[in-house]
Amino acid sequence: MNNKNIIIVDDEVNICRSMKACLTPEGYTVVSFTEPSSALKSMHDELYDAAIIDIRLGKQSGIKLFEQMCNDKINIPVIFISGNASLDEAVQSLKLGAYDFLEKPFSADKLINTLKNCIEFYHLRSRVKVLEGSQQHDMLFGDHKLMKILRNDICKVAQSEAAVLIAGESGTGKELIAHSIHQQSHRSKNLLVKVNCSAIPENLIDSALFGHVKGAFTGAEQHKKGFFEMADKSTLFLDEIGDMPMSSQASLLRVLESKEIQKVGSEKVTKVDVRILAASHKDLKEQIKLGLFREDLYYRINVIPIVSPALRDRRSDIPLLVNYFINLLCKRNGVAQKSIDTNCYPIMCQYDWPGNVRELLNIVERMLIMGDQKITLSDLPDEITNKKNNVYIDDEVSLKEFRIMMERELLIKKLKFFNGNITQVAKSLAVDRSYLHKKLNQYEIKRNHNFD
Numbered sequence: 001m002n003n004k005n006i007i008i009v010d011d012e013v014n015i016c017r018s019m020k021a022c023l024t025p026e027g028y029t030v031v032s033f034t035e036p037s038s039a040l041k042s043m044h045d046e047l048y049d050a051a052i053i054d055i056r057l058g059k060q061s062g063i064k065l066f067e068q069m070c071n072d073k074i075n076i077p078v079i080f081i082s083g084n085a086s087l088d089e090a091v092q093s094l095k096l097g098a099y100d101f102l103e104k105p106f107s108a109d110k111l112i113n114t115l116k117n118c119i120e121f122y123h124l125r126s127r128v129k130v131l132e133g134s135q136q137h138d139m140l141f142g143d144h145k146l147m148k149i150l151r152n153d154i155c156k157v158a159q160s161e162a163a164v165l166i167a168g169e170s171g172t173g174k175e176l177i178a179h180s181i182h183q184q185s186h187r188s189k190n191l192l193v194k195v196n197c198s199a200i201p202e203n204l205i206d207s208a209l210f211g212h213v214k215g216a217f218t219g220a221e222q223h224k225k226g227f228f229e230m231a232d233k234s235t236l237f238l239d240e241i242g243d244m245p246m247s248s249q250a251s252l253l254r255v256l257e258s259k260e261i262q263k264v265g266s267e268k269v270t271k272v273d274v275r276i277l278a279a280s281h282k283d284l285k286e287q288i289k290l291g292l293f294r295e296d297l298y299y300r301i302n303v304i305p306i307v308s309p310a311l312r313d314r315r316s317d318i319p320l321l322v323n324y325f326i327n328l329l330c331k332r333n334g335v336a337q338k339s340i341d342t343n344c345y346p347i348m349c350q351y352d353w354p355g356n357v358r359e360l361l362n363i364v365e366r367m368l369i370m371g372d373q374k375i376t377l378s379d380l381p382d383e384i385t386n387k388k389n390n391v392y393i394d395d396e397v398s399l400k401e402f403r404i405m406m407e408r409e410l411l412i413k414k415l416k417f418f419n420g421n422i423t424q425v426a427k428s429l430a431v432d433r434s435y436l437h438k439k440l441n442q443y444e445i446k447r448n449h450n451f452d
């Protein structure tokens, strides 16, 4: 059984019946309509795998129906049929994006084969789109043991259907984690649907999550699919869930409990099969205490918790990420490959990166644009070189890196103490002036370095 849903739109009831009779034994579930408006309504309400549409629907036009489907973003592959359409109409239908055109009368075999190829073709096409999309997402870089544990956890949870709550500071890669879970799950043949919960106005949440029918409220000029329907048989990623208003949380909880949706303005209740991933940079337990997040919803979405580590907790990954971003950005922007002076790494590892990987990515991009062929210490922004925190020593730092860090810290301290007086600094360090100049050049420290 192939378990696919097909919709037929033909003004001749007999033709609908005979197509149904030949497709049903092949395992297709077939519904038919003689009226384009009822067909369009059904396409909004149900999920179809393909549509077979007559070009001439009495006084109405199948092509017009197809155009309306495109406007309403109903993405069903279409096969047109007709006994009396002109060649022009057939060509027009294909130009609009229909999969094929069959001239009546056609054999049962011809219909069955065309339909099978059509569904396979669209399935492959969406798979290619998913793979293209995933290439931008699945690069969860990092060799630190925290990243190894994270990748291992992702691999395990991907195989299950349980809801996952991804916690972690902003910019640590929570969205990448969600994509990675989806890509490794059996739902990956369908697209992951992402919702930014903080961006949906409170009064539109039901319509955004469940969709609405035409005329449900002022401004609802078209039928609209909600995120749950879009994510049917796939994964729904609820990003920034901690920013969702309380009233919206109630609607979300209802659908998570019942696994059913009801479009705004419709009586009909539809089952959905959606896996939930959620993320928040806010501490949801804290939000519960503050009365800003529902405890019952928290337990629904937090079946498996995953924590995305802050960059400062895996500093040894910084050189790896910097190199990865340099390659990525040079390729993406079509510029010649640039490189970085490895003396930059110890300094970059000292910085706390409050914006995490996103901040690192932005800074690398800025240095690539503004700097020369090789990024050097002088290209590092002030907030990184003027760090005032205690020296951080990573588990995996090498002796050479450690020496560079300490020497640099010491030179800056002394220069500050002696107001940039080289003779005094050299004397206090028990080195001669030329050696001190050499070191200052090596670490690109200027005498009038900004010491604040």
Ligand SMILES: Nc1ncnc2c1ncn2[C@@H]1O[C@H](COP(=O)(O)OP(=O)(O)OP(=O)(O)O)[C@@H](O)[C@H]1O
Pocket (backbone or CB within 6 Å): 139, 140, 141, 142, 168, 169, 170, 171, 172, 173, 174, 175, 176, 177, 239, 280, 281, 308, 357, 358, 361
């Ligand atoms: N481990 C990583 N490897 C490669 N790139 C990463 C990694 N982590 C994050 N990034 C990149 O950093 C940027 C921010 O990541 P992402 O949007 O996933 O973070 P987030 O935690 O969801 O942030 P927010 O809480 O602000 O939504 C993206 O460009 C992402 O590709």
